[in-house]
Amino acid sequence: MDVVGMLEAAALLVPEGAAGAGDVTVADVWDCLAHDEWEVALGLLEELGEGWTAPTGFWEELGRAAGMLRLERSEAWCRWRAYEDRAGAIRVELTLEPVGGTSFRRTPMPGAGVMRPLWDIGSRRSDGAPDLFVACMWVEYAHELAPGDRAVVRLLPLTPERWRCLAPGDRITLHETAVPGGTGTVLEVRPPASPGSPLPPGPRIGA
Structure with a gap:
């Protein structure tokens, strides 16, 4: 299937009532496809995917299309x-320790899912020592997270079943060493939409 076919297949899965930022609808996607604006159509479909529970195959189709268009960050996001559909979604407001604080980090953390730090979730x-667990981290709406900065991040745990005790409002800490490198407050814990392997293969791109 070519790029247009993949985008059309994904667009057919979007309900008519779904709307994205700026009241984007699937009609806008079809208009872009009619004018061969494939990258724009892909971006609109990504926006629409935030406003409803996409069925199995939606993000896979978008990921394949992004790969064929050589849009590496979009491909990584769709993957x-x-x-997340298979493992569930965990969103956290995370604040990194500043430079000169307790953390060893002096450079920004890349944001596109390439980091797999340890987390103390309680x-x-x-x-009696903390039992730390691995989770990939994606920074929302930013390419990186600098020391001392705050952002909403999405976590994809290596062992999702160990994280099901979390609820909005819980506090967790990020560890790259024995010393905490950041603190976070859980905003959302969403169960899997479909069964499957929780953790993507090793990342291929940076933030």
Whole structure:
């Protein structure tokens, strides 16, 4: 299937009542496709995917189309959303420790899912020490997160079942070393929309 066919297949899955930012609808997507504005159509479909629960295959089709258009960040985002459907979504407001604080980090953390830090989500080992778990991190609406900055991030845990104890308002901490490198407040915990493997393969791009 070519790029147009993939975008058309994804557009056919969008309900007529779905709307994105700026009241974008699937009619706008079809208009872009009619004028061969493929990248714009892809971006609009990504926006529309935020306003409703996409069925299986929607994000996969967009990811394949983005790959054929060589839009690496869009491809990574669509792959991320497809895995969120299988693993569930966790959104956190995260603040990194500033330079000169307790964290060793002196450079921004890349934002497009390439980081797999450890997290203290409140679980404890038998000796009372924190039981840390791995989760990939995607920074919303930014290419990176600098020390001292705050942003909403999405987490994709390696072991989702261990994170099901979380609820909005819970506090968690990010660890790149034994010392916490950031603190976060859980905003949303969404269950899987469909079963499947939770963690995407190793990242291929930067933020």
